[in-house]
Amino acid sequence: MDLGLQNCFANGIIEQDIPLHDKNWFKTGGNARFFSQPTSTKDFQVSLQFAQNNSLPTFVFGSGANLLVSDSGFNGIAVHPNMQNVHFVAVSDKKWLVTVETGVLIDDLIVQCLERGLVGLEPFSGIPGTIGGAVFINLHYFSARIGQSFVQGQVINRTTGDIHTLDRDAFKFGYNDSILHNKNYYLLNATFEVQKVSELEIAYTRGRRDEIIRQRNSRYPRERTCGSFFRNFHKHELEMGNEKAIHPYIAYYLDKSGVKGSLRSGGAVVSHKHANMLITDRDDATSNNIVSLARKMQEIILKEFGLVPQLECQLLGFETYPLLST
Numbered sequence: 131m132d133l134g135l136q137n138c139f140a141n142g143i144i145e146q147d148i149p150l151h152d153k154n155w156f157k158t159g160g161n162a163r164f165f166s167q168p169t170s171t172k173d174f175q176v177s178l179q180f181a182q183n184n185s186l187p188t189f190v191f192g193s194g195a196n197l198l199v200s201d202s203g204f205n206g207i208a209v210h211p212n213m214q215n216v217h218f219v220a221v222s223d224k225k226w227l228v229t230v231e232t233g234v235l236i237d238d239l240i241v242q243c244l245e246r247g248l249v250g251l252e253p254f255s256g257i258p259g260t261i262g263g264a265v266f267i268n269l270h271y272f273s274a275r276i277g278q279s280f281v282q283g284q285v286i287n288r289t290t291g292d293i294h295t296l297d298r299d300a301f302k303f304g305y306n307d308s309i310l311h312n313k314n315y316y317l318l319n320a321t322f323e324v325q326k327v328s329e330l331e332i333a334y335t336r337g338r339r340d341e342i343i344r345q346r347n348s349r350y351p352r353e354r355t356c357g358s359f360f361r362n363f364h365k366h367e368l369e370m371g372n373e374k375a376i377h378p379y380i381a382y383y384l385d386k387s388g389v390k391g392s393l394r395s396g397g398a399v400v401s402h403k404h405a406n407m408l409i410t411d412r413d414d415a416t417s418n419n420i421v422s423l424a425r426k427m428q429e430i431i432l433k434e435f436g437l438v439p440q441l442e443c444q445l446l447g448f449e450t451y452p453l454l455s456t
């Protein structure tokens with residue numbers, strides 16, 4: 131395959147100078163120099179080949195629910211896979227497998243499972259994002275991790291466009307972690323194990339799902355945020371902090387620091403519902419506002435507890451790391 135610039139444009143696969151502010155949850159950030167929305171593996175390969183041919187950096191993203199895009203945009207090709215197939219197979223009376231393409235929303239998948247009497251993924255009810263984003267971060271809600279239901283995934287190699295099927299071990303799931311963080315592979319589809327249950331159990335599971343969504347809506351902001359901005363601390367990071375650094379939970383320190391609902395930078399403010407969730411509450415909000423608010427939060431926690439909060443949110447288009455690193 132050797133498609134040049136002209137061919138890609140002619141085929142309508144690659145677009146130029148496309149805004150990203152309407153493709154992420156903060157609603158901030160500049161344009162992508164190039165953009166594609168592949169609906170098939172072949173178009174995904176064409177997009178990656180285009181990047182190779184033109185020596186462009188690539189960034190693959192889903193619904194932008196965990197993404198902060200630089201105000202100056204992204205000088206590369208942003209790929210937003212819109213592959214939506216879902217395929218169910220019964221392995222036994224109780225055990226089913228569902229193979230789902232990367233562009234499907236996790237909450238839509240849960241609904242489709244429940245319609246077929248299948249359970250297992252409902253702890254993630256109400257969390258925004260696609261399957262690609264969910265596998266990337268090993269989506270978590272309290273003790274549930276999406277990697278626990280994961281069986282295998284098909285990935286595409288960034289430089290060669292080759293396709294591989296990798297099992298759960300190869301995905302190296304950890305807290306906020308999977309093999310996708312190395313950016314050599316992008317997810318095409320994932321297979322999850324789900325359980326077939328009785329109608330009564332489905333009714334119970336639907337009730338549980340409604341309760342999870344109700345709780346989430348009361349605890350967390352629902353718009354113009356990326357969810358948790360900073361990740362929890364690792365054990366070795368706590369050992370580097372002062373004697374007040376005792377919990378892994380970042381929200382513990384942010385709550386104590388009194389930033390919730392008050393600390394602001396321009397159009398970005400710490401949510402009044404959750405101290406680790408930043409929101410943009412004005413239409414003139416910029417990504418720089420979010421960065422400077424996050425830096426202020428880091429400085430407060432460093433001064434008080436000797437710890438430097440680290441990002442859970444993913445960055446796109448920043449030439450240098452804009453926050454304090456450890």
Ligand SMILES: Cc1cc2nc3c(=O)[nH]c(=O)nc-3n(C[C@H](O)[C@H](O)[C@H](O)COP(=O)(O)OP(=O)(O)OC[C@H]3O[C@@H](n4cnc5c(N)ncnc54)[C@H](O)[C@@H]3O)c2cc1C
Binds near residue numbers: 196316356
């Ligand atoms: C209101 C709110 C609540 C949230 N609550 C939770 C929560 O409870 N638990 C939780 O874990 N998260 C939570 N999040 C964060 C977010 O929902 C998850 O990180 C989600 O998985 C992001 O999916 P996405 O498709 O939007 O990914 P994006 O934000 O588009 O991308 C995130 C990362 O995934 C990578 N990625 C996306 N697709 C692919 C692919 N096909 N191949 C390789 N890499 C890919 C991107 O490169 C990027 O680095 C919340 C966010 C919001 C806005």
